[in-house]
Amino acid sequence: MKGxxxxxxxxxxxxxxxxxxxxxIRTDGIxxxxxxxxxxxxxxxxxxxALRAVLGRWPGPGLEAAAEVVARAHAEVIARFDTxxxxxxxxxxxxHAPRAEGTHQLGDGAALARAVGCPVVWDFxxxxxxxxGEGAPLAPIYHWxxxxxxxxxxxxxxxxxxxxxxxxxxDPEAGPEALVAFDTGPANAPIxxxxxxxxxARFDEGGALAQAGQVAQPVLxxxxxxxxxxxxxxxxxxxxxxxxxxxxxxxxxxADAVATLTAASAASxxxxxxxxxxxxxxxxxxxxGRKNTTLKQFIERFSSCRVAPVETLGFDGDMIEAQAFAxxxxxxxxxxxxxxxxxxxxxxPVGGGVTSAPGG
Numbered sequence: 001m002k003g004x005x006x007x008x009x010x011x012x013x014x015x016x017x018x019x020x021x022x023x024x025i026r027t028d029g030i031x032x033x034x035x036x037x038x039x040x041x042x043x044x045x046x047x048x049x050a051l052r053a054v055l056g057r058w059p060g061p062g063l064e065a066a067a068e069v070v071a072r073a074h075a076e077v078i079a080r081f082d083t084x085x086x087x088x089x090x091x092x093x094x095x096h097a098p099r100a101e102g103t104h105q106l107g108d109g110a111a112l113a114r115a116v117g118c119p120v121v122w123d124f125x126x127x128x129x130x131x132x133g134e135g136a137p138l139a140p141i142y143h144w145x146x147x148x149x150x151x152x153x154x155x156x157x158x159x160x161x162x163x164x165x166x167x168x169x170x171d172p173e174a175g176p177e178a179l180v181a182f183d184t185g186p187a188n189a190p191i192x193x194x195x196x197x198x199x200x201a202r203f204d205e206g207g208a209l210a211q212a213g214q215v216a217q218p219v220l221x222x223x224x225x226x227x228x229x230x231x232x233x234x235x236x237x238x239x240x241x242x243x244x245x246x247x248x249x250x251x252x253x254x255a256d257a258v259a260t261l262t263a264a265s266a267a268s269x270x271x272x273x274x275x276x277x278x279x280x281x282x283x284x285x286x287x288x289g290r291k292n293t294t295l296k297q298f299i300e301r302f303s304s305c306r307v308a309p310v311e312t313l314g315f316d317g318d319m320i321e322a323q324a325f326a327x328x329x330x331x332x333x334x335x336x337x338x339x340x341x342x343x344x345x346x347x348x349p350v351g352g353g354v355t356s357a358p359g360g
Contacts, residue, residue: 002334005033006085010326011074013092015163015239016188016288017051018202019043022077023322024084029330032149038319041077043069055239057094058104066092070107071115078116087112088329089122090321096136096238102126103135110356121329123354128339133346134236140168140181140343141331142324147172150313154281157273158310159299160321161289163189163239165269168343169276180277181343182233185223185268186242188289191261194246198254204262207294213259219248223264229271234345265289266298273303283307286320328353 005028013020020043024036043051047069054066070092078087091107109122125135143158147170158168165187169180191210192203204210223242228235245264249257273283283305289295290309300307310317328338337349 004028006330006333007036008086008088008326008330009078009081009084010088010322010324010329011077012090012322012325013070013073014321015093016192017043017048017163018288020073020077021319021322022081023316023319023326024081025323025326027327027330029327029334029336030145032145032327035315035323037081038316038322039077039080040318041073043073047073051092054094054106058101063106067106067108071111074107074112075115083116083118085118086329086333087116087118087120088325088327089120090124090325091122093239096236098129098134098136098236102129109354110360113356113358114360117358119358120356121332121353122356124325124328124338124352127352128344128346128350131346131348131350133339133344133350134234135344136236137166137168137181137183137343138328138339139166139321139324140179141176141338141340142320142327143168144170144176144179145327146310146313146315146320150315152313155278157276157280157283157305159184159269159283159285161187161265161285161287161292161295162321163187163192164237165265165272165289167269167272167276169278169280176337177340177342177349179340179342180233182235182272182275183237184272185229185237185265186245186261187265187287189239190242190245191258191265194249194257194261198257203288204258204292207262207292209255209258210262210292210294211259213253213255213257215263216249216252216256216260219245219260220264220267222248224267224271229268233275234343236344259294262292262295263298266295266302269299270302273305280305284313285309286317288318290317
């Protein structure tokens with residue numbers, strides 16, 4: 001397979017716990033030659049509860065039910081495609097503490113390879129962490145490929161709004177070694193958690209609740225006083241790094257609480273944009289949060305940057321991260337780096353990932 005364009009299927013289940021995205025691309029690990037079909041397999045509420053029950057857990061007993069959820073959901077979504085040349089399998093992040101215990105993505109790529117009958121590249125983050133990196137974010141190398149494929153000529157910022165927000169600074173005229181990336185702060189996770197508890201809905205659709213509420217400025221002031229927002233890149237966060245936010249808005253009316261958490265996400269993004277190595281022509285939105293109109297408006301207000309969805313570049317914003325792990329799977333097969341000093345803080349460019357063949 002090495003050096004040849006391959007049809008790679010990437011699977012991503014993020015910290016928002018919504019489900020599994022799967023996207024097929026044809027790539028040689030450098031260029032995105034073709035975008036194929038994509039699909040989404042939502043977790044059921046029972047499956048989400050099984051995953052929520054083990055958030056923050058490290059490898060050990062008691063994870064069997066959650067591991068079965070991850071295995072079943074991924075096998076089902078992969079079965080919707082003709083057998084790809086390779087699968088990039090991220091797994092479900094349960095805990096991330098790169099300066100302490102490490103990083104833990106639930107999922108057995110070797111078992112998945114046997115189940116689906118094709119090679120699986122997985123465990124993308126562990127090698128980076130073992131070599132001193134943050135292990136996140138990993139999508140920046142794909143953002144560089146997207147910028148190349150879209151013909152961008154000026155520096156741009158890719159902003160992924162998942163459970164946690166992360167940014168990638170891309171200079172299209174420089175190589176991937178010039179990438180700078182880091183987690184900005186909380187994004188959808190605290191909003192989704194509060195909306196689910198208060199209303200039973202999965203998220204604030206379109207930002208309607210936030211639009212109707214008033215922002216509690218003291219909560220934003222407390223958030224931005226955290227030393228994290230002054231730390232230089234690269235840096236990364238666990239899903240619940242700012243879990244005190246839930247208590248800080250507990251006494252607010254629902255619309256005001258959602259508005260405050262939405263503004264908090266936008267304010268952390270604006271703080272992150274101020275740390276970029278240079279001015280950017282535009283902020284390109286990826287991930288589910290790009291559909292939250294109120295969040296987008298807050299980002300534009302706090303950062304004074306032009307913000308546009310990644311669809312303007314011809315890519316599917318719901319599937320960018322899934323495509324990224326398809327792309328990285330081929331890079332791993334070709335011995336190419338997937339993370340860099342400027343993206344994770346690793347000491348040298350490194351290609352993370354374990355490759356498992358169907359036969360073991």
